[in-house]
Amino acid sequence: MYAALWRILPGPWWVRLLIVLVLLAAVLFVLFEWVFPLIDGILNKNEEGTVGT
Amino acid sequence: MVRLTRVSRPNDDSAARRDQRHRVSFFGVAGEVLVTAGVLVLLFIAWQNVFNTWLLNGQQNGAAAQLGKQWLESAPSRGGAASSPNAAAAGQASVGPDANVPVESEPGNKQTIAVMYVPRFGTSWKRTIREGTGLDVLNSSQAGIGHYASTAMPGGVGNFAVAAHDTGYGSTFLRMQNLRIGDKIYVQTKDGFYTYAFRNYQYVQPNEVAVLDPVPRQQGAQASDRLITMTTCNPPYHTVERLISYGVLESFSTTPPAAIASEVG
Numbered sequence: 001m002y003a004a005l006w007r008i009l010p011g012p013w014w015v016r017l018l019i020v021l022v023l024l025a026a027v028l029f030v031l032f033e034w035v036f037p038l039i040d041g042i043l044n045k046n047e048e049g050t051v052g053t
Numbered sequence: 054m055v056r057l058t059r060v061s062r063p064n065d066d067s068a069a070r071r072d073q074r075h076r077v078s079f080f081g082v083a084g085e086v087l088v089t090a091g092v093l094v095l096l097f098i099a100w101q102n103v104f105n106t107w108l109l110n111g112q113q114n115g116a117a118a119q120l121g122k123q124w125l126e127s128a129p130s131r132g133g134a135a136s137s138p139n140a141a142a143a144g145q146a147s148v149g150p151d152a153n154v155p156v157e158s159e160p161g162n163k164q165t166i167a168v169m170y171v172p173r174f175g176t177s178w179k180r181t182i183r184e185g186t187g188l189d190v191l192n193s194s195q196a197g198i199g200h201y202a203s204t205a206m207p208g209g210v211g212n213f214a215v216a217a218h219d220t221g222y223g224s225t226f227l228r229m230q231n232l233r234i235g236d237k238i239y240v241q242t243k244d245g246f247y248t249y250a251f252r253n254y255q256y257v258q259p260n261e262v263a264v265l266d267p268v269p270r271q272q273g274a275q276a277s278d279r280l281i282t283m284t285t286c287n288p289p290y291h292t293v294e295r296l297i298s299y300g301v302l303e304s305f306s307t308t309p310p311a312a313i314a315s316e317v318g
Contacts, residue, residue: 001085004077036100049285050186050216051295052262
């Protein structure tokens with residue numbers, strides 16, 4: 001899977017590495033900004049820290 | 054010509070071997086998917102407990118600092134006008150049940166009430182208190198502490214009850230178990246500064262709403278003390294119990310108490 005990705009990428013190894021790093025950063029950004037907050041909202045529906053809810 | 058172009062590539066044998074090496078196997082892909090899933094879970098935990106906590110702690114502190122400064126700057130006119138007998142002298146008021154401590158009326162849901170300073174939680178720790186204990190207040194980058202609706206307001210006779218997370222979303226009350234008897238809890242409203250002193254802890258079940266009573270856990274009792282009650286989860290990172298901290302109002306002042314003067318404005 002990842003080996004296939006590496007082969008698909010164009011250019012010499014350092015260009016591929018650069019592309020991979022940019023892709024990783026983009027994936028991390030999407031996860032941290034949107035995906036993880038959404039999952040956290042689903043997992044923690046109870047109002048922690050409060051009594052009686 | 055066709056032959057020639059083929060010669061310029063690696064020979065057929067090694068190409069075939071390469072194809073075999075690169076053949077996608079079920080277990081290869083399954084393994085990579087599982088490893089990826091594991092990394093994602095670890096990333097989520099890191100986001101929750103390190104990144105998001107760090108981010109919101111900074112934002113909530115910043116929002117509270119700005120609000121505190123704003124109230125202090127708009128205070129001089131109020132301070133000058135505060136000619137009530139109690140606020141005379143050094144701007145200090147005694148706090149018996151009949152004392153004339155300013156108490157605001159309760160605002161609507163999500164409205165700003167106060168800024169809290171607790172030196173024991175960290176010298177620069179501060180948080181905005183808003184009305185209501187929903188996640189839209191506790192998780193807000195602009196707040197962090199929620200006021201239980203229909204409990205007393207800051208300085209009021211009865212029980213000024215608030216809630217916050219111990220871990221996650223700014224980890225507002227993470228260090229609550231560090232409180233020592235007598236530790237000061239400062240609450241700033243647009244009227245001035247209420248100084249509470251920490252009195253005791255209670256560890257209770259999550260459904261123990263009686264801790265919010267005007268006299269905590271004594272239903273129907275007539276309140277004469279001016280209390281603050283802070284609730285959070287216990288133990289840290291878990292939600293099985295609630296840690297309750299009680300404090301008693303010691304004084305009210307229109308000027309910042311010395312201990313937090315450098316943190317306000």
